Amino acid sequence: MRTAVLEGPGKFVIREVPIPQPQDGEVLIKVASCGVCHSEMGLWDGSFGQYPSRIGHEVSGTIVQLGSGVDSLSEGQRVTIFTDRHGYSEYVAVPAEYVIPIGSNTSFTAALGEPIGCVVNGLRRARIGLGDTVVLVGVGFMGLIMLQLVRIQGAGKVIVVDTRESALSRAAELGAHLCLNPKQDDVKQVVMDVTGGAGADFVIELTGNQSGLDLSSELVRIRGSLVVFGFHTSERRVNMFLWNWRGLDVINAHERDPRIYVEGIRVGMKLLEAGSLDMEPLVTHKFSLEQINEAFAVAYARGEDYVKAVIEP
Structure with a gap:
């Protein structure tokens, strides 16, 4: 599969790596969308972090494979997830407890679960x-x-x-x-x-x-x-x-407990499905995986027309 590797400040390179295999209790997701997060800008400009790095954590997509012991989800289900890495890839494997279903009326672009x-x-x-x-x-x-x-x-x-x-x-x-x-x-x-x-x-x-x-x-x-x-x-x-x-x-207002994140994401997905939260006008820029360097440059510049960029592998 293709994945974006941040090999140094301002430099993503697209690499071919094996598709991850879901372990016991995990789920394999085909990534449909991954939001570019402002918290990643320090990695992009070299302010902090280590290289090479595979980042990306605002992921939504479709379940394509279940690991052993996962019976609360199903293949083909549309979901958002909690993860801390590897989102700028075609596939990502995560524990099933970090996977949150999204409604049929909610787009992958809108289902930016983590933020x-x-x-x-x-x-x-x-x-x-x-x-x-x-x-x-x-x-x-x-x-x-x-x-x-x-x-x-x-x-x-x-x-x-x-x-x-x-x-x-x-x-x-x-x-x-x-x-x-x-x-x-x-x-x-x-x-x-x-x-x-x-x-x-x-x-x-x-x-x-x-x-x-x-x-x-x-x-x-x-x-x-x-x-x-x-x-x-x-x-x-x-x-x-x-x-x-x-x-x-x-x-x-920032706890790093995954269980708390997942609880908040579940509530957020309900608000999206009910129409109480509108994310569509906030996503102003969309890029392919190959355009990830351009996406980060646009996000870093934060021009007047910019609110949010997403990568669609």
Whole structure:
């Protein structure tokens, strides 16, 4: 089978390797789609990681073979999976307990299980209540999923913050009540005005950078909640005086327990099938396996027209 091997910064090479054979309790999946994840950009640019590497973890596809002892799934079943590698391949073998069926009305492109599961689990940790004011700092791919699910949870007002006008336009189309650009707007002042000087009940940081974390901390009301959802790959400084003064609840929304991921993915697939979550407008770019270097270059550049890229082997 063909697989993409990251042999160094900015360099995927397509290799021929044997099709993996499912072991006891495993399932062999023919990959239909694998999302390009922002967390992989550090591997792409050489910031971290080791080479060669076979990555890719946002996988959906079809079961083509069952390992011994698997009786809860069937060949031909359309699924999404939880995995941490090898997704940029024609086939991948994973434990059956990490395989989640998808509905007949859900496309492979939409069934990006791992990121959807991340958002579901993050919001379960946050416990947003009916009528709460929520600020999303950063509305890229994950932020636009978050926006839809925050509204489902019954948030009273959802304010989004981003420096890209295209991101703000998409957020408005998906139901954001107020869209702010820090390049043009005094974000802190506007949020305080909207909340009567109190600040937001929940601020969800989705940028993964220092400035986004700093801004998020300033927008939370006394005894409000700061949800750190951005993917941070290095040390950060925090204003502990501000956190203490306001008595913030700080929630880290990323657990690495596979069982928790799978639970979140199952919920996410139900939301997709029910039509409560719309992923189709978020997938803006599609590439073949042979185009994977182009796909990563586009994802890394994050142009105005970009939200999400997928590889279709």
